[in-house]
Amino acid sequence: MKLASRHLLGIEGMTADEITLILDTAESLAQVSRREVKKVPALRGQTVINFFVEPSTRTRSSFEVAEKRLSADTLNFSPSTSSLVKGETLADTARNLEAMAPDFIVVRHSEPGAPHMLAKICQSAIINAGDGPHEHPTQALLDAFTLRQKKGRLGGLRVAIIGDILHSRVARSNILLLRTMGAEVVVSGPPTLLPREIERQGVSVARRIEEAVEGADAIMMLRIQLERQTRGFFPTLREYFRLYGLTAERVAHARSDVVIMHPGPINRGVEIASEVADGPWSVILEQVTNGIAVRMAVLYLLAGGGEEAA
Amino acid sequence: MPKPRKPEASAPAPVPIMDAAKIRRTLSRIAHEILERNRGTSELALVGIQSRGVPMARRLAELIRGIDGVLVPVGLLDINLYRDDLSLSAEQPVLRKTEIPFPLTGRIVVLVDDVLFTGRTIRAALDGLVDLGRPRAIQLAVLVDRGHRELPIRADYVGANVPTSLRESVEVRFEETDGEDGVRIVPALEPPAATRAGKARG
Numbered sequence: 001m002k003l004a005s006r007h008l009l010g011i012e013g014m015t016a017d018e019i020t021l022i023l024d025t026a027e028s029l030a031q032v033s034r035r036e037v038k039k040v041p042a043l044r045g046q047t048v049i050n051f052f053v054e055p056s057t058r059t060r061s062s063f064e065v066a067e068k069r070l071s072a073d074t075l076n077f078s079p080s081t082s083s084l085v086k087g088e089t090l091a092d093t094a095r096n097l098e099a100m101a102p103d104f105i106v107v108r109h110s111e112p113g114a115p116h117m118l119a120k121i122c123q124s125a126i127i128n129a130g131d132g133p134h135e136h137p138t139q140a141l142l143d144a145f146t147l148r149q150k151k152g153r154l155g156g157l158r159v160a161i162i163g164d165i166l167h168s169r170v171a172r173s174n175i176l177l178l179r180t181m182g183a184e185v186v187v188s189g190p191p192t193l194l195p196r197e198i199e200r201q202g203v204s205v206a207r208r209i210e211e212a213v214e215g216a217d218a219i220m221m222l223r224i225q226l227e228r229q230t231r232g233f234f235p236t237l238r239e240y241f242r243l244y245g246l247t248a249e250r251v252a253h254a255r256s257d258v259v260i261m262h263p264g265p266i267n268r269g270v271e272i273a274s275e276v277a278d279g280p281w282s283v284i285l286e287q288v289t290n291g292i293a294v295r296m297a298v299l300y301l302l303a304g305g306g307e308e309a310a
Numbered sequence: 311m312p313k314p315r316k317p318e319a320s321a322p323a324p325v326p327i328m329d330a331a332k333i334r335r336t337l338s339r340i341a342h343e344i345l346e347r348n349r350g351t352s353e354l355a356l357v358g359i360q361s362r363g364v365p366m367a368r369r370l371a372e373l374i375r376g377i378d379g380v381l382v383p384v385g386l387l388d389i390n391l392y393r394d395d396l397s398l399s400a401e402q403p404v405l406r407k408t409e410i411p412f413p414l415t416g417r418i419v420v421l422v423d424d425v426l427f428t429g430r431t432i433r434a435a436l437d438g439l440v441d442l443g444r445p446r447a448i449q450l451a452v453l454v455d456r457g458h459r460e461l462p463i464r465a466d467y468v469g470a471n472v473p474t475s476l477r478e479s480v481e482v483r484f485e486e487t488d489g490e491d492g493v494r495i496v497p498a499l500e501p502p503a504a505t506r507a508g509k510a511r512g
Contacts, residue, residue: 025404040441042390303402
């Protein structure tokens with residue numbers, strides 16, 4: 001079994017079997033990070049360019065660690081050092097990167113579809129590390145990996161996603177993945193931050209957070225971009241916390257074995273109370289650890305993945 | 311998971327070379343040889359190479375316990391991350407678990423695999439093992455040595471030496487992975503293609 005595409009552009013279009021293959025492979029790769037010699041030669045001689053046009057520390061570091069643990073050579077290319085600020089177009093920058101003959105380009109960009117465009121003009125395998133509000137497939141995969149590790153399955157789970165669903169690529173990729181794997185998804189957040197017709201994606205909408213959390217196996221909290229408040233999506237941060245912040249009291253509505261997830265970085269006292277972020281339900285730091293294994297799995301499976309882009 | 315095997319309709323029939331009883335006697339002999347050569351079980355550990363080296367290592371551990379009363383530790387090793395032909399294959403091999411729940415350093419490790427062929431699997435396994443610790447010694451036990459080595463590697467314990475042609479493949483089945491015990495030589499229909507598949511690797 002192999003992945004149909006030689007790129008990882010999004011969860012959209014992936015089958016349950018492909019997702020399971022990535023998660024199973026990540027399971028086998030997790031041990032590499034627990035050993036004394038945290039390195040295997042699988043990608044020796046391959047070059048990965050981490051092309052991050054939007055600031056990101058944790059995703060880029062996670063990719064970099066994953067690449068290094070597979071023995072790939074890595075190069076970080078980010079806007080402050082790049083000629084994008086000098087007015088070069090994305091396509092021209094990509095062609096220049098391509099001229100260095102990388103095997104992979106990991107791209108983070110504020111424009112939705114930027115990785116898809118690179119996939120059209122580049123020979124390298126493209127991995128989407130977040131494209132605007134569109135998708136963030138490796139985040140959804142690491143969330144699924146963490147969830148499956150904790151619950152033993154994904155099908156039939158009830159997952160609540162709370163916060164800024166409208167602008168969140170994490171929510172979008174997670175909804176696509178969880179629905180493909182047969183989980184039930186309920187979202188909640190300020191009405192101004194819920195996409196119209198979100199029910200079409202097979203999720204239900206809860207007006208109050210308590211309703212969304214009721215009986216949940218997992219709660220995914222989304223980071224609130226503080227600048228959304230100045231744009232008028234909600235009145236104040238305190239108000240946001242009062243209505244949608246995750247407190248221990250609200251967690252009590254979920255199943256007793258609920259897990260709390262967050263893609264980070266967390267805003268304490270905005271979307272999540274400290275007692276919850278640091279509480280026994282929280283798997284936030286395990287998500288970070290699992291992110292490395294999942295990204296290793298994606299790189300491993302895409303490496304030498306044949307000439308045909310299916 | 312046992313791989314479904316295609317029925318060879320018009321192909322020449324496979325030649326059985328070991329049945330369940332022969333496998334049992336052979337493994338029993340190897341268990342005795344391991345004990346004799348290492349003067350007992352102290353410091354001994356078995357590491358099975360995924361996938362059919364694993365049931366074989368577990369059986370050897372059971373047999374050794376039957377002789378010496380000591381259950382030596384058994385680990386599992388997946389060598390795919392150490393292969394030298396990863397980028398050559400169109401499809402990445404499925405990764406299985408590597409699980410060595412004991413420190414390797416200072417141990418005498420017996421690597422266990424079903425078939426010894428080119429030696430490339432063993433080369434990868436050696437690299438994998440030394441990344442996990444520093445064994446005092448590494449030995450190699452195989453059920454079948456089919457020849458055609460491409461690297462300077464030999465086995466310390468051999469169940470059977472089976473001369474083969476490159477066009478044939480040796481198929482080992484274990485109860486645990488395939489539902490039955492048996493070893494047979496399968497003549498290949500098409501010469502090269504089959505050598506990529508699981509059994510022809512060595």
